[in-house]
Amino acid sequence: MTRSAVDLAKGSPSFVNSKDQVITQSLLILPILGGVFLSRFAIPIFGTQLAISLIATMISAVGLAALGKLRVNVPRFILFTLSLAAILLSAACTVGGRFSLTSLLLFAVLYLGYVFVVDTDTDIYPWVISAFRKICVIIAICGIFQYFG
Numbered sequence: 001m002t003r004s005a006v007d008l009a010k011g012s013p014s015f016v017n018s019k020d021q022v023i024t025q026s027l028l029i030l031p032i033l034g035g036v037f038l039s040r041f042a043i044p045i046f047g048t049q050l051a052i053s054l055i056a057t058m059i060s061a062v063g064l065a066a067l068g069k070l071r072v073n074v075p076r077f078i079l080f081t082l083s084l085a086a087i088l089l090s091a092a093c094t095v096g097g098r099f100s101l102t103s104l105l106l107f108a109v110l111y112l113g114y115v116f117v118v119d120t121d122t123d124i125y126p127w128v129i130s131a132f133r134k135i136c137v138i139i140a141i142c143g144i145f146q147y148f149g
Contacts, residue, residue: 024069024120028128030060031113036135048102054109061113070116077115084108 034056042049064070087107091099118124 020067021121021124024064024067024118024124025127025131027060027063027067027069028118028124029131031057032128032132032135035110036139050102051106054106057110057113061116064116064118069118069120071119072115073117080111080115083111 031053034053038052038056041052043052043055044050061070084107087104091104
């Protein structure tokens with residue numbers, strides 16, 4: 001699957017997506033969509049709330065792991081573990097012992113994705129960047145139109 005320099009610059013794929021590529025692309029865009037559009041929505045469970053963006057991230061990670069597309073980046077894993085340990089130490093030292101367990105869980109799961117590297121075809125990277133840009137344009141347009149309403 002070769003691509004021309006013009007196609008790479010545009011970010012438009014010049015190849016036919018296989019089923020594996022479509023599934024991988026869908027699983028890669030799911031946490032972005034969840035984080036941008038669903039970050040304020042939650043499902044009430046057992047007297048607390050479970051963020052829908054958290055569910056989207058978990059589905060994506062499990063799906064990519066099931067396809068064998070994820071591998072752990074060791075330096076990122078070490079940094080993530082150190083930052084999580086610092087947060088837990090800070091929570092343990094709080095006066096009164098009050099901290100949000102759901103916020104800690106949300107932090108851990110949302111940032112856990114940065115520990116992994118997606119081991120996939122190089123043609124998917126420009127597609128993900130292009131999709132992210134389109135999402136940013138939609139958000140920017142909504143932000144501008146809110147001043148005219």
